[in-house]
Amino acid sequence: MYIKVNRALCSGCEACLQSCPYDAIVMKDGKAVITELCQLCRACLSVCPEGAISEVKEASDTKETAQGKGVWVFAEQRDGKIAGVSLELLGAGRGLAQKLGAELSAVLFGGTADDAQELIRWGADKVFHCSDPLLSAFNDEPYAALLSKLIVEQKPEIVLTGATPIGRSFFPRVAAKLRAGLTADCTSLEIDAETKNLLQIRPAFGGNIMATIFCPHARPQMATVRPRVMKRGEHDPSRKGEVVSVSAKGIASRTKVVETVKEVSETAINLQDANIIVAGGRGMGGDKGFQLLYELAEVLGASVAASRAAVDEGWIPYRHQVGQTGKTVGPKLYIACGISGAVQHLVGMQSSDIIIAINKNPEAPIFSVATYGIVGDAHEIIPMLIRKIREAKGL
Amino acid sequence: MRIVVCIKQVPDSAEVRINPETNTLIRDGVPTIINPYDMHALEAGLQIREKTGGKVTVLTMGPPQAETALREAIAMGADEAVLLTDRAFAGSDTWATAFTLSKAIEQIGADVILCGKQAIDGDTAQVGPEIAEFMDIPHISYIRKVVDVASDRLVVQRLMDDGFDLVESTLPVLLTAVKELNVPRLPSLKGKMAAKKAEIRKMSAADIKAGENDLGLKGSPTQVKNIFAPEAKKDRKVLEGTTEEKVDTLVKELVGLKCI
Numbered sequence: 001m002y003i004k005v006n007r008a009l010c011s012g013c014e015a016c017l018q019s020c021p022y023d024a025i026v027m028k029d030g031k032a033v034i035t036e037l038c039q040l041c042r043a044c045l046s047v048c049p050e051g052a053i054s055e056v057k058e059a060s061d062t063k064e065t066a067q068g069k070g071v072w073v074f075a076e077q078r079d080g081k082i083a084g085v086s087l088e089l090l091g092a093g094r095g096l097a098q099k100l101g102a103e104l105s106a107v108l109f110g111g112t113a114d115d116a117q118e119l120i121r122w123g124a125d126k127v128f129h130c131s132d133p134l135l136s137a138f139n140d141e142p143y144a145a146l147l148s149k150l151i152v153e154q155k156p157e158i159v160l161t162g163a164t165p166i167g168r169s170f171f172p173r174v175a176a177k178l179r180a181g182l183t184a185d186c187t188s189l190e191i192d193a194e195t196k197n198l199l200q201i202r203p204a205f206g207g208n209i210m211a212t213i214f215c216p217h218a219r220p221q222m223a224t225v226r227p228r229v230m231k232r233g234e235h236d237p238s239r240k241g242e243v244v245s246v247s248a249k250g251i252a253s254r255t256k257v258v259e260t261v262k263e264v265s266e267t268a269i270n271l272q273d274a275n276i277i278v279a280g281g282r283g284m285g286g287d288k289g290f291q292l293l294y295e296l297a298e299v300l301g302a303s304v305a306a307s308r309a310a311v312d313e314g315w316i317p318y319r320h321q322v323g324q325t326g327k328t329v330g331p332k333l334y335i336a337c338g339i340s341g342a343v344q345h346l347v348g349m350q351s352s353d354i355i356i357a358i359n360k361n362p363e364a365p366i367f368s369v370a371t372y373g374i375v376g377d378a379h380e381i382i383p384m385l386i387r388k389i390r391e392a393k394g395l
Numbered sequence: 396m397r398i399v400v401c402i403k404q405v406p407d408s409a410e411v412r413i414n415p416e417t418n419t420l421i422r423d424g425v426p427t428i429i430n431p432y433d434m435h436a437l438e439a440g441l442q443i444r445e446k447t448g449g450k451v452t453v454l455t456m457g458p459p460q461a462e463t464a465l466r467e468a469i470a471m472g473a474d475e476a477v478l479l480t481d482r483a484f485a486g487s488d489t490w491a492t493a494f495t496l497s498k499a500i501e502q503i504g505a506d507v508i509l510c511g512k513q514a515i516d517g518d519t520a521q522v523g524p525e526i527a528e529f530m531d532i533p534h535i536s537y538i539r540k541v542v543d544v545a546s547d548r549l550v551v552q553r554l555m556d557d558g559f560d561l562v563e564s565t566l567p568v569l570l571t572a573v574k575e576l577n578v579p580r581l582p583s584l585k586g587k588m589a590a591k592k593a594e595i596r597k598m599s600a601a602d603i604k605a606g607e608n609d610l611g612l613k614g615s616p617t618q619v620k621n622i623f624a625p626e627a628k629k630d631r632k633v634l635e636g637t638t639e640e641k642v643d644t645l646v647k648e649l650v651g652l653k654c655i
């Protein structure tokens with residue numbers, strides 16, 4: 001398929017130029033021309049007042065779709081602990097499997113027999129488990145090689161994992177090897193009612209726009225999904241399922257983890273699991289301002305996070321950064337103090353259940369996502385808030 | 396040491412905005428830049444060259460205008476530049492992009508390949524690891540420090556959520572850079588002169604001996620179905636009254652919601 005401009009119809013109005021997110025339309029001799037930057041997003045089709053832009057189908061578009069069956073979730077473990085996002089994906093995967101009338105399986109590398117059972121309790125029908133010590137610590141090559149081998153044998157239709165450092169590093173190798181489509185960092189997954197294709201929705205251009213991606217022919221359809229955007233399913237202690245043991249014979253690695261160094265405070269590790277987050281931005285003004293946030297966090301039993309501006313100022317380490325280039329969080333309560341609410345920050349926290357914004361500028365974009373907005377000086381409001389919460393708690 | 400750095404020219408995404416009424420991007424005056432993470436990759440490549448000797452080649456796949464990005468990289472100190480440009484590459488997703496880049500790198504020859512962690516226009520972070528798979532070499536993502544480089548192996552720190560891993564690999568290897576890795580240098584006067592004069596080597600689909608089914612749109616398993624503006628939340632409430640009244644209301648609501 002490609003996009004074509006009918007030169008006879010084109011009036012040279014340039015309406016299409018602005019519609020193209022990829023800057024792929026240029027004017028030549030007074031007519032619009034589609035360049036090789038075109039990504040076929042179709043955004044220009046509807047904006048042309050003359051109807052001069054159309055998509056042209058080619059023979060290769062009707063290529064047969066490869067066969068596949070079943071929905072898979074790659075369950076990530078680090079130091080024997082299953083990642084929270086894996087459980088969220090079992091919840092989301094159940095829904096997808098139901099719509100397709102298919103089985104839901106989990107894949108576990110490393111971990112114990114009980115971890116495998118736990119995945120069943122969280123919704124998997126079947127678990128492919130490899131307990132070989134070669135895979136207990138993460139290395140890209142053996143993880144990619146073994147998962148690829150399993151996929152070739154079993155032919156699942158959909159394979160998902162968390163958009164964590166691990167998932168985002170080794171899934172691309174699997175996709176490259178299998179010639180599969182892979183969509184990074186999805187925030188929503190749906191099944192197209194008509195074609196049964198997986199629709200993968202993700203932010204692009206730093207969260208300024210959302211894009212729906214699909215893989216019309218290649219299988220499996222692969223995606224990494226942001227932590228904390230999908231809901232976990234039910235944990236059913238009596239659920240039963242099948243565990244298939246997988247051998248790592250013939251799998252090797254040219255990279256070796258020599259040492260693993262932990263260097264984070266408890267609060268930062270817990271950011272993605274936190275129920276309440278108190279976050280500060282440039283408006284907190286410095287270390288003294290952040291001291292207020294730590295106090296507020298303490299009375300609420302919350303973790304402390306920050307905008308990139310606060311991290312760049314050196315008021316708090318990078319690991320506390322929330323947003324496009326930081327962490328995605330989804331707590332019950334997110335309190336944003338002195339944060340303007342740039343899209344790059346919003347994409348990391350807008351799925352929080354309740355958002356409170358404290359900002360002295362009533363026009364700050366953070367108020368557009370805030371459940372409760374307080375216009376005012378954070379240095380005045382936060383101490384008062386701390387005092388009143390203490391009172392409410394009877395402290 | 397043969398070092399290849401993959402760089403991409405991108406719109407400065409901080410400045411891209413969407414017009415909520417027409418649902419289209421406002422890109423007037425949005426400048427193009429070298430993807431910021433690729434600047435860190437390039438700096439790392441230059442530092443490795445300074446230690447081990449050798450040559451740094453910058454490589455980009457893109458339209459003819461991407462030449463500007465390559466000249467900037469030469470101004471920073473890269474030795475040579477390759478531009479992969481051909482209509483056949485149009486519409487590439489990460490699979491086709493990585494495939495095309497890997498074919499070119501095979502011709503250039505490389506012991507260490509450096510990429511950015513991700514490109515800020517798509518944020519996929521997939522092209523690096525995919526190149527490594529196509530070339531059948533190991534890769535290490537999110538490098539925040541190069542600890543040691545020898546002729547047949549290297550040791551780096553890989554940034555993880557809860558700390559870092561010290562990882563050793565054989566060469567050739569592909570690394571992806573995060574911003575903690577270094578501070579990219581500014582172009583020198585000598586570099587700027589070199590950039591002006593430098594000859595940019597161009598490569599086409601024929602030069603990398605790739606079939607059309609593996610390139611561009613035809614070689615891309617994923618397609619964009621549509622794009623749209625993100626939804627804004629509706630249930631917003633700006634609290635009224637004196638500061639004290641606002642805080643009182645808030646605390647009451649929080650107690651009601653069982654957050655306190």
Ligand SMILES: Cc1cc2nc3c(=O)[nH]c(=O)nc-3n(C[C@H](O)[C@H](O)[C@H](O)COP(=O)(O)OP(=O)(O)OC[C@H]3O[C@@H](n4cnc5c(N)ncnc54)[C@H](O)[C@@H]3O)c2cc1C
Binds near residue numbers: 307309322326348378
């Ligand atoms: C590629 C890219 C990636 C990025 N990734 C991220 C990311 O992951 N996370 C992130 O957060 N940002 C990210 N950014 C940066 C983002 O665009 C913004 O620059 C940043 O979020 C701004 O931080 P801020 O809101 O703290 O600061 P500012 O925008 O400076 O806002 C400070 C706010 O504090 C208010 N204020 C000042 N004084 C007070 C006071 N006394 N009381 C109350 N309010 C006060 C002001 O009214 C203002 O709204 C990214 C940018 C780019 C280009």
Ligand SMILES: Nc1ncnc2c1ncn2[C@@H]1O[C@H](COP(=O)(O)O)[C@@H](O)[C@H]1O
Binds near residue numbers: 433436514517
């Ligand atoms: N068209 C391209 N030309 C050269 N390098 C690229 C290109 N696209 C991506 N890369 C490299 O791959 C990295 C990851 O890109 P992405 O997977 O698009 O997020 C970038 O930081 C670049 O180093």
